[in-house]
Amino acid sequence: MTRPLWSEGIAEEGSYAATSAREPSSPSLPSPSLPSPSLPSPSLPSRADVVIVGAGYTGLWTAHYLLAAEPTLDVVLLEAGHAGFGASGRNGGWVSALWPVGPETLARGHGRAAAAAMLAELRNTVDEVGRAAASAGIDCGFHRGGTLGLARSTAQVERARAEVAHSDQWGIGTRWLDAQEASARLAADGVLGATYNPHCARVHPRRLVDGLAAEVRRQGARVVEGVRVEALGPGFARLADGRSVGATHVIRATEGFTPTLARHRRTVAPVYSLMVATEPLPARLWEQIGLAERETFADHRHVVIYGQRTVDDRLAFGGRGAPYHFASRVRPGFDHDARVFADLRATLTDLLPQLEGVRFTHAWGGPLGIARDWQPSVGHDPATGLGWAGGYVGDGVAASNLAGRTLADLVLGRATPITQLPWVGHRSRRWEPEPARWVGINAGLRLAHAADAEEARTGRPARLARLLSAVTGH
Known part of the structure; x- marks a missing residue:
């Protein structure tokens, strides 16, 4: 399918992101477009073994590892735009072992050994992304320079x-x-x-997600683009046009677009x-x-x-x-x-x-x-077949690979070291209702700017930083 392009022109070959815009002289910039509603609706299977909502890194890695383990599985990915339309095609290209919360936070709930295991697996995941990309022949510019x-x-x-x-x-x-x-x-x-x-x-994120989408198609997954899922639940994913796909397992892999789903307005910000x-x-x-x-x-x-x-x-x-x-x-x-x-x-x-x-x-x-607690999570309920991953706080290029491997093991009922990591099954509390959510998040952003300005002025650590932590709870 032809990629939606920015109206100011196609990004040059080899440039950082195919979803980037050349800056015009006007201060207003064009936006990537979702498929036009006037286009014919893509054909849709009525049922699959696994339906994954979202064809970004999380969804694609999950499909990749599922099909590597069980090639006969019927795996369908439903994507509102095109594969990688969201953060997976537009990110900073850091494949890092960074984690949004400190190991002490993980250790409080799971013990020091579990927190150390999480850190070790994050380090391994950096290399796993490079290994998996090379094995699939994906030229994404992977270079481990620290x-x-x-x-x-x-x-x-x-x-x-x-x-x-x-x-x-x-x-x-x-x-x-x-x-x-x-x-x-x-x-x-x-x-x-x-x-x-x-x-x-470092990677070129667009090349990685395009290569990964091509690989999961080669493995036999169906990636259906231009279909917006409105709601999901045990055994189904329902589209905005009223059609549904049934499945034994339904995986939510929608990251920053999660609030567009029914009942998920406050799941992530x-x-x-x-x-x-x-x-x-x-x-x-x-x-x-x-x-x-x-x-x-x-x-x-x-x-x-x-x-x-x-x-x-x-x-x-x-x-x-x-x-x-x-x-x-x-x-x-x-x-x-x-x-x-x-x-x-x-x-x-x-x-x-x-x-x-x-x-x-x-x-x-x-x-x-x-x-809400800045903690990414991944999980799967075998009783309902519902799974999820996300809330990466911007550290998702590597974490999504770990999520995909973990979800594959959970869906297949395999107990492995990664299914025992402390982020598995974690449930963050919901964000506050509006207007508290809007006030709190934007106040945190303003405080961060103010803290930097205070340090530039005084040369000392900002006293406002303590207030910033109190506002964000992080």
Whole structure:
């Protein structure tokens, strides 16, 4: 099927995301489109062994591992847009062992050994993504260069060194780089040091999801695109047009789009993350900037930022500055915010003054899913056949692979080490009703900005950070 394209033009071959837009001179940017309702409805099977709602990384990895174990299974994936339409095709391309909550949180409920097992499996998952992609012949630019967390103020240095000390307690593998070592990897302005963790790889997310979709089709799965599921329950997935598909197992793999399902408005909060990308940079400029090992990078501010050197030598850079939208609304127009795009360009140029005069050619965005307690989860109820995974808080490129392997084992009734990990069967409480949800999430975003501004002004760790933790509960 032909991919929906941005109306400003097709992204160049090898560019960071096929769902990205070339930036026009106008401040308003076009949006990726869902299939037109005037098009004929795709044919739909009446029943399958396994129906997976959502054909992003979670759904596709689940289908891949199910069919690798049981090739005769009838597996159907239902996707409202095209495979990878959501976060899987638009993310920052970090295959990392990062987790949104600390190991102490996992240990409180499950013990230190279980928390350590979770961390170990996350590290293994980084390599598993590379192994699985290579085995399927998916050229997604997988390169395990680790990740850098720059420290550019004394307050950030304090947080960075605390992270290293915490890592030493749990064997996470994060170490401190002094200013010279950090600048040798990424010659950012004003660097006082950095954290470095080797358990992270860079990928081209669009290539990975396209390759994975092709692989599961080759394995025999049916990926039905352009069909929006309205509700799901034991034994069925019901479409917005009234049609239904019956199944022994129904898996919810909808991440940031989960609130569009009946009874799931408060399951996760869809929070938008936006990105920009430069034109391909010449070798002489890369010699000045660094990232020779294709390290991903961020810094230790409160408002999340993230970047990578892409397969075609662009800098792709994103952050979480966009607001949460009332009632967990998810709309194509929310993918673009001219103010946030301008802030991202300014932030990256502040980090890397070498980019002065470089053109920014692409901009895009989309929602990610956040559970109320910030804890991702995966599970399957054998009594009803219902399964789910998600709430990755932006760390889903690797976690979705672990989710897919776990769901495959759970659906097949196999007890394995990964089905015993502490995130399996976890149930987060629901988000607060509106308007409390809107007030709380956007207050948290404003506090994060204010905390960064306070640290820039005082040079000390922000007192507002304590209030930020109280508001977010994280």
